Amino acid sequence: MSQSLLLQNVTVVNPDAVFVSDVLIQNGRVSAIGNGLTGDIVVNGSGLYASSGFVDLHTHLREPGKEEAETIESGSRAAALGGYTAVVAMPNTDPAQDNVATVAFVREQGIKAGLCEVLPSGCITVGRLGESLAPFDQLAKVGVTLCTDDGNGVQSESLMQQALVAAKKLNITMAQHCEVSEMTIGAAMHDGECCSHLGVPGWPAEAEVQMVLRDIELVRRTGGRLHLLHLSTAESVALVRDAKKEGLPITAEVTPHHLSLQDTLLKSFNPIFKVNPPLRTPRDIEALKEGLADGTIDAVATDHAPHAGHTKEQPLDVAPPGMLGLETALAVVNTAVTLDVQKLAALMSWNPARIARLESHQGRPLAVGEPANIAVWDTTSVWTVQKDALASKSKNTPYHGMAVRGRVHHTIFNGELVVHEGKALK
Amino acid sequence: MKHLLDTHDLSIDDIVNILDVADRMAEVNRRQVPKVPALKGKTIATVFFEDSTRTRLSFETAARRLSADVLTFLASSSSVNKGESLRDTIETLSAMGVQAFVVRHKSSGVPLQLSQWTDASVINAGDGWHQHPTQGLLDAYTITREFGTPTSLAGRTVAIVGDIKHSRVARSNIDLFTRLGARVVLVAPPSLLPSHVETWPVDVRSTMDDVIDNVDVVYLLRMQLERMQSASIPNLAEYTRLYALTPERAAVLQDHALLMHPGPMNRGVEITVDPADVAGSRILQQVTNGVSIRMAVLFTLLGGDSVSSLTAGGEA
Numbered sequence: 070m071s072q073s074l075l076l077q078n079v080t081v082v083n084p085d086a087v088f089v090s091d092v093l094i095q096n097g098r099v100s101a102i103g104n105g106l107t108g109d110i111v112v113n114g115s116g117l118y119a120s121s122g123f124v125d126l127h128t129h130l131r132e133p134g135k136e137e138a139e140t141i142e143s144g145s146r147a148a149a150l151g152g153y154t155a156v157v158a159m160p161n162t163d164p165a166q167d168n169v170a171t172v173a174f175v176r177e178q179g180i181k182a183g184l185c186e187v188l189p190s191g192c193i194t195v196g197r198l199g200e201s202l203a204p205f206d207q208l209a210k211v212g213v214t215l216c217t218d219d220g221n222g223v224q225s226e227s228l229m230q231q232a233l234v235a236a237k238k239l240n241i242t243m244a245q246h247c248e249v250s251e252m253t254i255g256a257a258m259h260d261g262e263c264c265s266h267l268g269v270p271g272w273p274a275e276a277e278v279q280m281v282l283r284d285i286e287l288v289r290r291t292g293g294r295l296h297l298l299h300l301s302t303a304e305s306v307a308l309v310r311d312a313k314k315e316g317l318p319i320t321a322e323v324t325p326h327h328l329s330l331q332d333t334l335l336k337s338f339n340p341i342f343k344v345n346p347p348l349r350t351p352r353d354i355e356a357l358k359e360g361l362a363d364g365t366i367d368a369v370a371t372d373h374a375p376h377a378g379h380t381k382e383q384p385l386d387v388a389p390p391g392m393l394g395l396e397t398a399l400a401v402v403n404t405a406v407t408l409d410v411q412k413l414a415a416l417m418s419w420n421p422a423r424i425a426r427l428e429s430h431q432g433r434p435l436a437v438g439e440p441a442n443i444a445v446w447d448t449t450s451v452w453t454v455q456k457d458a459l460a461s462k463s464k465n466t467p468y469h470g471m472a473v474r475g476r477v478h479h480t481i482f483n484g485e486l487v488v489h490e491g492k493a494l495k
Numbered sequence: 496m497k498h499l500l501d502t503h504d505l506s507i508d509d510i511v512n513i514l515d516v517a518d519r520m521a522e523v524n525r526r527q528v529p530k531v532p533a534l535k536g537k538t539i540a541t542v543f544f545e546d547s548t549r550t551r552l553s554f555e556t557a558a559r560r561l562s563a564d565v566l567t568f569l570a571s572s573s574s575v576n577k578g579e580s581l582r583d584t585i586e587t588l589s590a591m592g593v594q595a596f597v598v599r600h601k602s603s604g605v606p607l608q609l610s611q612w613t614d615a616s617v618i619n620a621g622d623g624w625h626q627h628p629t630q631g632l633l634d635a636y637t638i639t640r641e642f643g644t645p646t647s648l649a650g651r652t653v654a655i656v657g658d659i660k661h662s663r664v665a666r667s668n669i670d671l672f673t674r675l676g677a678r679v680v681l682v683a684p685p686s687l688l689p690s691h692v693e694t695w696p697v698d699v700r701s702t703m704d705d706v707i708d709n710v711d712v713v714y715l716l717r718m719q720l721e722r723m724q725s726a727s728i729p730n731l732a733e734y735t736r737l738y739a740l741t742p743e744r745a746a747v748l749q750d751h752a753l754l755m756h757p758g759p760m761n762r763g764v765e766i767t768v769d770p771a772d773v774a775g776s777r778i779l780q781q782v783t784n785g786v787s788i789r790m791a792v793l794f795t796l797l798g799g800d801s802v803s804s805l806t807a808g809g810e811a
Contacts (some may be wrong), residue, residue, distance in 0.1 A: 260690055261690075261691060262691045264690070265690050265692070265694065266694075266695075267604070267625055268603045268625035268626070268661075268663060268666055268689075269603050269604070269623070269624070269625070271690055337607070338603065338604025338605075338607050338608055339608070379580050379582070382580050382581055382608075383580065383581060384581065384602030384604065384605050385602060385603065385604050385608075386603070
């Protein structure tokens with residue numbers, strides 16, 4: 070018998086109820102729920118919520134290939150500090166996760182780090198080049214549940230159609246980065262009024278909308294399951310809303326930054342605010358929030374994209390897009406949007422766990438016998454983001470110096486306390 | 496004022512003051528020995544990541560006439576081509592003891608980015624499609640002095656013709672001209688207008704003939720021939736037919752109307768008349784005024800000891 074861990078007097082957030090209780094954890098599972106429990110290690114949960122651990126559908130861990138920006142270990146630590154007990158590792162590594170060996174490597178490095186579950190995604194096309202399909206059947210056999218060329222949209226309609234046909238057959242999900250690339254050549258920020266005045270090559274909303282439109286039609290044709298990554302425009306939200314009403318097997322995510330930051334931040338020409346898709350307008354932000362509220366958007370996903378500092382000291386049109394997200398996600402979403410705690414847990418944990426097909430052990434209710442993957446958090450603590458205090462190897466957070474509300478206090482992964490009082494224990 | 500990055504950072508008072516100082520500089524430039532000790536002991540570096548010999552020479556001439564020392568950094572012959580970051584470049588040059596950087600870059604925003612990594616002043620000598628503030632100031636100077644209204648362009652109409660979308664000159668000029676009271680009319684094919692042009696403080700016309708006989712200034716932009724490849728305009732002949740200043744169009748200009756161009760001209764593309772044949776042409780005057788304006792900007796930013804240093808005259 071391992072030592073038991075007691076969350077004392079915590080407010081449990083489950084899909085069917087929110088209630089104050091003690092939660093006892095032993096041997097990797099919840100062993101008791103009730104009042105007056107005792108345990109070997111006691112964590113005071115007064116005034117804090119406990120939900121299933123968060124699940125990030127969209128994490129760039131950069132290993133293998135760009136270890137100077139992030140490693141699977143440093144990214145896992147950032148995840149745990151953000152309350153995540155599982156992350157889906159994006160496949161734009163070098164080599165890309167288009168083969169069994171690389172997928173196995175990423176998974177093993179995640180197990181070795183032991184801070185959260187690392188689920189490698191696969192590519193849709195070989196090398197993410199958009200030319201030929203990745204070996205989905207082999208990838209599915211080693212546990213890949215979601216394939217994407219994230220960073221690139223699959224430009225070819227016929228390839229995407231074949232991918233969705235395969236997705237249906239293999240019971241996996243194709244996750245699309247919606248961007249018609251010929252509409253965004255050289256683009257560095259949202260093509261709007263601000264961009265027009267700044268003289269920066271613009272990233273039109275239509276480049277996203279056109280691919281959302283096309284892919285909805287492909288799902289209609291094939292029945293393959295499609296997940297839409299990082300929606301950023303009002304029009305995309307409207308299209309997905311209608312597609313869902315039609316009953317198509319489509320899910321969608323939004324990032325914390327697209328809910329909280331707008332294109333005018335680029336007036337600083339600071340590449341820290343450059344991201345793909347770009348920060349949009351207040352109108353888009355409102356539509357994304359409505360999409361969250363009415364269920365059109367299923368999940369918050371970080372698109373955590375570490376970049377070494379010097380790469381963000383290049384001209385705006387040259388610097389790589391992307392920003393950190395794991396350690397600030399809960400706070401940023403909670404600050405930007407008013408959501409009840411069950412909705413927050415649904416967006417951060419329950420829904421993404423299902424989309425990633427991790428629902429056997431992630432995104433579970435806190436109940437006796439369930440695997441103990443748990444985040445303990447609040448929605449009221451105000452704190453100031455400090456980039457140097459982040460565990461990520463890179464420091465490219467757009468929130469440095471900003472006050473946010475809501476904090477992750479403790480994270481329990483596989484029954485083990487990996488984050489205690491905001492500090493990683495390994 | 497520490498930097499000159501964007502015309503929008505200048506108040507009307509700042510603009511009028513720079514134009515006033517430029518009058519004094521123009522007076523220096525008319526002397527037999529056009530040199531004053533105003534910035535003696537200061538070091539000014541021209542840092543051109545993108546070639547522009549004219550603009551660089553204009554700044555360097557301005558600096559030397561104020562007795563500053565000049566460093567010339569050309570990216571084509573430097574470590575930038577070996578992958579040095581912007582920050583490393585500017586920090587290295589700063590370490591040599593530089594009081595002002597004059598920066599040209601093909602990417603919008605670079606001068607602003609650089610200003611965070613140096614204690615020196617940064618002067619934007621053109622960044623991407625964004626801004627070219629000294630061009631805007633020298634153009635405002637040229638027009639206000641021609642019309643004898645040193646603080647205002649009220650009641651004047653300026654037509655800016657050509658590739659507005661990709662033009663840093665247009666962005667600086669539109670801001671300065673409109674804030675000085677002018678009405679600005681853009682004349683360009685739709686593909687060469689910026690997106691969201693309806694949010695700009697301008698009118699838009701689709702051919703030169705719509706405006707040519709009732710404007711006070713025709714400002715031609717250089718047609719970037721490489722835009723042809725990106726299919727932004729149907730073809731050069733079509734462009735010339737609708738947008739060039741031809742002898743016929745020059746003939747219907749109002750008597751007092753000015754012809755301006757930031758240079759270098761593409762003869763036979765945006766201009767088919769010989770500017771020497773247009774009485775209102777101020778194209779060479781712009782170049783002369785450019786030196787005065789850049790002297791005024793350097794003097795203003797680097798706090799030339801006092802105005803008396805301008806009247807001392809002669810080689811120091």
